[in-house]
Each structure stands twice: as C-alpha cells, then as structure tokens.
Amino acid sequence: MSETRGSHSKHEDMELNRGPWTVEEDKLLTRYIACHGEGRWNLLARCSGLRRTGKSCRLRWLNYLKPDVRRGNLTPEEQLLILELHSKWGNRWSRIAHHLPGRTDNEIKNYWRTRVQKQARQLKVDANSAKFRDAVRCYWMPRLLQKFGSSQTMQYSLEANTNTTISDRVQHRPCVEIINPSMQRCQLGSSSSHEPQVPENRSSVFPPLPANMSEFPWRASDEIPGVAFNLFSSGFSMNNAYDLGTCDLTPVSASAPIYSDLAYGTDNNDCSNYNGDNLWSMDELCDMLKSYVSGADTKVPFSDHNS
DNA sequence: AAAACTCGCAACCGCCTAAAT
DNA sequence: TATTTAGGCGGTTGCGAGTTT
Numbered sequence A: 001m002s003e004t005r006g007s008h009s010k011h012e013d014m015e016l017n018r019g020p021w022t023v024e025e026d027k028l029l030t031r032y033i034a035c036h037g038e039g040r041w042n043l044l045a046r047c048s049g050l051r052r053t054g055k056s057c058r059l060r061w062l063n064y065l066k067p068d069v070r071r072g073n074l075t076p077e078e079q080l081l082i083l084e085l086h087s088k089w090g091n092r093w094s095r096i097a098h099h100l101p102g103r104t105d106n107e108i109k110n111y112w113r114t115r116v117q118k119q120a121r122q123l124k125v126d127a128n129s130a131k132f133r134d135a136v137r138c139y140w141m142p143r144l145l146q147k148f149g150s151s152q153t154m155q156y157s158l159e160a161n162t163n164t165t166i167s168d169r170v171q172h173r174p175c176v177e178i179i180n181p182s183m184q185r186c187q188l189g190s191s192s193s194h195e196p197q198v199p200e201n202r203s204s205v206f207p208p209l210p211a212n213m214s215e216f217p218w219r220a221s222d223e224i225p226g227v228a229f230n231l232f233s234s235g236f237s238m239n240n241a242y243d244l245g246t247c248d249l250t251p252v253s254a255s256a257p258i259y260s261d262l263a264y265g266t267d268n269n270d271c272s273n274y275n276g277d278n279l280w281s282m283d284e285l286c287d288m289l290k291s292y293v294s295g296a297d298t299k300v301p302f303s304d305h306n307s
Numbered sequence B: 001a002a003a004a005c006t007c008g009c010a011a012c013c014g015c016c017t018a019a020a021t
Numbered sequence C: 001t002a003t004t005t006a007g008g009c010g011g012t013t014g015c016g017a018g019t020t021t
Helices: A010-015 A023-036 A041-047 A054-065 A076-089 A093-097 A105-123 A130-149 A166-171 A282-295
Strands: A239-242 A251-253
Touching: A023 A041, A023 A054, A041 A054, A054 A105, A076 A093, A076 A105, A076 A130, A093 A105, A105 A130
Parallel strands: none
Antiparallel strands: A239 A251
C-alpha cells in the first residue's frame, strides 16, 4: 500500500515530523545513508530515529542532500535542454532530469512552472499549444543558444543517433547537438552570433508585411509608423513586442514606435527600466525578416500580401 | 514604513506500478 | 493468483524572501 495519509493511525501521524527539515535531521539522514546506503526508505525511516516517512526521507535525500545534487541557477544550456526535451516528452520530469546531471525532477518541474508557464500565461497562450511551442523553438531557444554559444562553437545536427548522450553533450561542451527537426534552419555559430534564426513554420509566426516594407534593405531609420512586431497576431500592432533578449517572452508595450533604433518597454509597461540590450531593435527585426525572405524555398512575394 | 503582492522552491499528496510475499 | 509493500512520478501546496504599491 502506498504511504498515504490514510495508511497511518492518528497517533502515528501526530508523531511524525512534517515541513522543513532541520539541520539535525539532515545530519541524521546523511549519517544513516553513509552507513547503510540508499534505498529501503521505510526501514530507514524506522531505524534512523527520524520521525519522518520513508517517502519524506527519500525526497529529502534525492532532492537536497545527495552529494551530486547541483544547486543554483540553471545554465542557459540546461534551460535549452529542458525546453528541447520537454517539447519531445512533455511533463516527463524524471526522464528529462536524467539528461541533466545533478538536477532533480523537482527542480526541473519548478523551473517549468515558474518560468516557462509564466511566459505562456503572460502571452495568453496555452503552454502546451503549438503557438507557444513554435515561439519557444524559434525565438527563445535560439536566444538561449546565443547566450550559450557566444563563447562556444555551436553545432546543430538533425541526427538523433550519436555516440554520446544528450547529458554527455551538456557536460562536455562545446559540441552540443540539438535534435529537433524544427530547428534545422536555426543555425548559429558559423557566422555572426546575431545571425537571425528562421522558423521552419514561418507562416505561423511571421505576419505578412505591409506593402511599404516589401523591399530590402531596410534601415532602422525607415519609417513604418506605429508598427511593432507581434508574434501572435496576424498582422502588425503597436503593442506586444516581445523582450527576447533576456530569453523572456514577456509582452512589452511598444510605447515608442519600434522602428526607432531600439524599442522600449518592460514587464510593467513603462520605460523606466529601459535596456536596449534586452530588446529587439528594428535592425534585428529587419535582419530576421530579410533572412525569412532569403531563406524561403520559394521567394515569398510580400507585395502580394495585403494584411 | 508597512501592507500587498509575487516568486522560487522545498515538501507533501495521491496515484500508479513493480516486486515481494 | 491475490494481496501487500516499497518506491517512483507528476501535481499541488505553503512558506519565506524579495519586490512593488
């Protein structure tokens, strides 16, 4: 029978410690495991003197006390791997955790809920929707790769079968391979680190261009009044530019036209925390769209689009 | 300065499955 | 073969710290 609340008598429940572990409890658990090894958690709970359930002991050990547990912020490459593996496997936290040495399923789950789902909420899209997955693949992941790859040699491959595991590849940089076919056009490293990334499913992400933007080259000074780039609308809008420089998909308010050299905006829709490095500039948008055009198998006749 | 709010994370809960009896 | 037990997993909760109002 599983160790549920109902499997204990009231008396037993009252004797059990709950909540945060004390230093003494940690010492006791660590010492016991040092002598007897891991496993047999219920026996451990009974014999160690800890007034905890076996499950609680197991969790405390695996998620916190075990020596190889890594603590601290997830690195960009770890975040990237989580995004990548989650897109393949969904909420299989334990399975994902196996590919991130030292990270626990709990930590990864927390990361997903607090960071990733937050972005989806703010964008008002379902975190499991195709739209959000596209955005993650096409914008967030490449930005992480830029962070990750700025001092690395990056290499993409579509080959899923390699001699090393993904976690090996995370541990043994710089040769990292991302095995998501949807990113096959998202190359980085061979040229400028600001090389735009082109989504596979362009039409779902890039809106049609207005007629006056159908010719290149564009410059930051080109006037496209009141136009901002909205990933999730069918056209252009003043609002909802996205701060992707920080790997956030947080909507920001384009309180100044984004065709100026740098866009403005923060989480709180004011300009007080303006930081040009953290926002897409119009140059970047132009580069991205240029790349969209040049990367098309059949050149897209933008002028034919009338949004 | 304090109340309200948000965030990150450790811990718990309940369900499920495999192993043991 | 049926029942019991232990352990694993994903979802959820609650608390402390930090931030905003």
